[in-house]
Amino acid sequence: MSLKSLYLGAAALAAVLGAPSAFAQPAQNVILVHGALVDGSGWRGVYESLVAKGLKVTVVQEPNTSLADDVQAVHRAIEQQNGPVVLVGHSYGGQIITEAGVDPKVSALVYVAALVPNVGEGVGDLFEKWPSPTADAFKPTSDGFLLFDPGKFRAGFAADLSKAETDFMTDSQVPVSAKILGTKTQHVAWKTKPSYGIVAGQDMAISAExxxxxxxxxxxxxxxxxxxxxAVYISHPREVADVIAEAASK
Structure with missing residues (x-):
């Protein structure tokens, strides 16, 4: 399924419904979207904090096989929600929520140490504009996927976590399709939806700048x-959850 066909109905309905200020009630639903190389289990601390605040939380396990596949996984989760939804994306998950956020159920976007593309931009384009401090840490597989060099994972991805935590993350990486780097963004939800951004001050994967x-x-x-x-969402779950809760309350 193409991104164009995936969004046709959602975009048309969004135009009819208008801006997110039309929501009559705060969002009670939060969808957490992981980035490349990891799965949704890293959201555990954020999940628990949000549930304690009375929010309904869904953690997406997108496949990282293509942008279209990943966006479709998020739309599948949105479909299951009753009422407004806050979409939260980490890292490459920022591109996913930028696309999926045009869904009329989405009331706000939260970017967590994330990429925020404009129309016509892909992950590769953003890293050309703002080079990654660890650009040389990616290792290709023979079938067109990418992994993070195990010897560089802790320093480049999660330097503020324990060695035991980062050892597990290193050994449980989810390969990401290299073709995602060149896939252009077609729909940009942040142009019409309230957005929040969390800067990780010592981020070595996407620079804080x-x-x-x-x-x-x-x-x-x-x-x-x-x-x-x-990995700010793992090392500082309460701070991340507080921003998400604020987005949901508007």
Missing amino acids: AERSMYERASAKVTEVPGASH
Whole structure:
């Protein structure tokens, strides 16, 4: 299924319903979208904090096989919700929620140390504009996927987590399709939906400077987490959950 056909109905309905301010009630539903190389289990701390705040939380396990597949996985989760939804994306998950966020159920977007593309931009384009400090850490597989060099994973992805945690994350990586790097964004939800951005102060995968610049472009409300690694959602779950709860309350 193409991204164009996936969004045709959603975009048309969104145009009829208008801006997210039309929502009559705060969002009670939160959908958490992981990035490349990891799965949804890293959201556990954020999940528990949000549930304690009375929110209904869904953690997506997208396949990282293509942008279209990943966006479809998020739409599948949105379909199961009753009422407004806050979409939350980490890292490459930012591109996913930018696309999926045009769904009329989505009331707000939260970018967590995430990429925030504009129309016509892909992951590769963003890293050309804002080079990654660990660009040389990706290792290709013979079948067109990418993995993070095990020897560089902790320093590049999760320097503020314990060695035991990062050893497990290193050995349980989810390969990401290399073709995702060149897949262009077709729909941009942040142009019409309230957006929030979390900057990881010591991010070595996406630089903090890049995060600030992309969030500014999206007119996002920015929260800084000094000293946090790219895995800020694991190392600082309460701070991340507080931003998500704020987005849900509007």
